[in-house]
Amino acid sequence: MHNLREVYTEGKNRLQKAGVQSYEFDARQLLFFVFSIDANQYLLNQSMPFGEEEEKKVNSYFEAIQKRSEKIPLQYITGEQNFCGLDFYVNENVLIPRLDTEVLVEKILEYEEPGQRVMDMCTGSGCIAITLQKLGGFQVMAVDISEEALTLARKNAQRNQAQVTFFQSNMFEQLSNTSKVDVIVSNPPYIESKVVDELDDEVKKYEPRLALDGMEDGLHFYRILAREGKRFLNEGGRLYVEIGFDQAEAVKEIFGAQGFLDIQVYKDLAGLDRVVAMHR
Structure with missing residues (x-):
């Protein structure tokens, strides 16, 4: 008969042997996920022998450990990721929301007024759009080329009770009848194509290349945002993008070549350049 401490220790050891750097954290998070417990419950019950129901979950736990050993991202195993204090569904059709991207949201919340119309281009899981609507009170439309991503984003909007309008479009191509907005925000693909192939396996093998690959020099989608974005911005409207360091x-x-003004660069928590903001 097992207990929580035994299965966690075994899971942790398996991940360590597989070369997973965050083996302790990941084994613990998978334990919490499979057994539907939190840290306090673990501490209180770690030595208590499993009952019949818990024993049934042991195989599920080690199946999850095996997936993580194969470098499948933790968030794709649990199907969830927290972003700016909100919980989001994630799967292999969307990029996993990163802490770095929270800086992008924070700058908009800091500088823009509630009620403004916002367009989130390349929305993916919808984490930016939904967070801005929930925490900032903006009127938000979210755009992505991937119908699979939009299906998940709609589920995330429902989960977080956010009022967001979703559009399928290859950047601005299918948005000709869309009203102008006050703010455009985007976390576009910005990694050079050759660099994508050099990323860690758990990124390049499992996260969607469509959400990573910024073409030859990593700047392809910024050129589209600069060239086309101003047509969708009200006079004086602002545009915010996440960038590589x-x-x-x-x-x-x-963006300067396209006439954008007052271009500012903001750093992330690691002190790296992460957000560029400007106005039309």
Whole structure:
């Protein structure tokens, strides 16, 4: 007969042997997920022998450990990720929301007024759009090329009781009849194609390349945002984009060449360039 501490220890050891760097954290999170417990419940019950129901979950736990050993991202196993204090469904059709992207949302919440019309381009899981609507009171429309991503984003909006309108479009191509907005925000694909192939297995093998690949120089989608975005922005409207840590100068040049003004760069918690903001 097992107990929580025994199965956690075994799970942790298996992940360590598989070379998973965050083996302790991941084994614990999978334990909480499979057995539907939290940290306090674990501490209180870690030595208590399993009953029949708990024993049935042991195989499920080690199946989850095996998936993580194969470098399947933790969030794709649990199907969830927290972003700005809200919980989101995630799967292999969307990029896993990152802490870095919270800076993008925080800047909009800091500088923009509730009630403004916002367009989230390349919405993926919908985490940016939904968070802005819930925490900022914005009128939000969210756009993505992937119908699979939009299906999940709609589920996330329902889960978080957010009023967001979703559109399927290849960037701005299918949005010709859309009213202008006050803010455009985007976390577009921005990794160079050749670099995508060099990423860790759990990123390049499991996260959608469509959400990662910024074409040859990583700047393809910024050029589209700069060229087409201003047509959808009200006069004086602002545009916010997430960038790679080494892309600030190139992105500033792209948007400056299209007439955007007051271009600002903001850093993430690690002190790296992460957000570029400007106005029309």
